Amino acid sequence: MATKDLSNAKDLIQVKNLKKYFNVGRGSVLKAVDDISFSIKEGETLGLVGESGCGKSTTGRTIIRLYEATGGEVIFDGMNVHKLNKKEMKKYTREAQMIFQDPYASLNPRMTVADIIGEGIDIHGLYKGKERQKRIYELLEIVGLNREHANRFPHEFSGGQRQRIGIARALAIEPKFIVCDEPISALDVSIQAQVVNLLIDLQKEFGLTYLFIAHDLSMVKHISDRIAVMYLGSIMELTESHELYENPLHPYTKALLSAIPIPDPEVERNRKRIILEGDVPSPIDPPPGCKFQSRCNMCDDICRKETPKLKEVKPGHFVACHKVK
Numbered sequence: 001m002a003t004k005d006l007s008n009a010k011d012l013i014q015v016k017n018l019k020k021y022f023n024v025g026r027g028s029v030l031k032a033v034d035d036i037s038f039s040i041k042e043g044e045t046l047g048l049v050g051e052s053g054c055g056k057s058t059t060g061r062t063i064i065r066l067y068e069a070t071g072g073e074v075i076f077d078g079m080n081v082h083k084l085n086k087k088e089m090k091k092y093t094r095e096a097q098m099i100f101q102d103p104y105a106s107l108n109p110r111m112t113v114a115d116i117i118g119e120g121i122d123i124h125g126l127y128k129g130k131e132r133q134k135r136i137y138e139l140l141e142i143v144g145l146n147r148e149h150a151n152r153f154p155h156e157f158s159g160g161q162r163q164r165i166g167i168a169r170a171l172a173i174e175p176k177f178i179v180c181d182e183p184i185s186a187l188d189v190s191i192q193a194q195v196v197n198l199l200i201d202l203q204k205e206f207g208l209t210y211l212f213i214a215h216d217l218s219m220v221k222h223i224s225d226r227i228a229v230m231y232l233g234s235i236m237e238l239t240e241s242h243e244l245y246e247n248p249l250h251p252y253t254k255a256l257l258s259a260i261p262i263p264d265p266e267v268e269r270n271r272k273r274i275i276l277e278g279d280v281p282s283p284i285d286p287p288p289g290c291k292f293q294s295r296c297n298m299c300d301d302i303c304r305k306e307t308p309k310l311k312e313v314k315p316g317h318f319v320a321c322h323k324v325k
Contacts, residue, residue, distance in 0.1 A: 047224030
């Protein structure tokens, strides 16, 4: 993917020391998102990657305010999202939308496609009558479906088509920002690239800003301008997409990248994979110091005592590791 010129773009989203903790009973707290900070510029795609359970989806849901934050701030276009009143919140829900991981579970099986797409239009009073119908047909065509699909129900579509319906629903109220929560992980490999290319085309056409959450690193590289690597509720590395793949600095990032298959049998056969040993700590009771210490071959005393801060080690390249200078 060609790098966009975002040098003059302003920050649309600023996440500052965001925390989301869940009370799991008996006085225990699960720290799903633990004091993370980043920003996303207008027109940018920030990829958020990491293993299952690292807090990626919880981050997206807290930004969109499906979850209330335990601490920190989400600033959207100058507004503190978690301090909005009812009227301001309605405005925010129009400007920030979400595409969900499971395209079947996120669509109401009792509603037709026209009603699913039109629901947001009705709530925000954007179009009525023939204009509403025309808008729904336009949206279906934009995402690669046709107007004949409007009166069908979700179960009549394939997974890829259902995800296109989910995308059309998100676009219906003309948002600025979309959280894409693993939008391709439930789809066949043959369909994944089609959906990602559709999202790229829509971004160019409508000037959208994305938070693209995924665990498929090769697909994230294709769509993202910058990538944040998350581990156990914390961001370990954050930099431009091409820089992360060419010059990974955190040992966790290096291990993730070494697991990406290479479509050249000779290279694939001879390259060295980084196998992480040790167990992932519990997010309910993480160890003091660096959360990655139990699986890191570079760990020493300072790693066990002090939590590393996310620091800029070269222009635009941030790493949370005591061993990276």
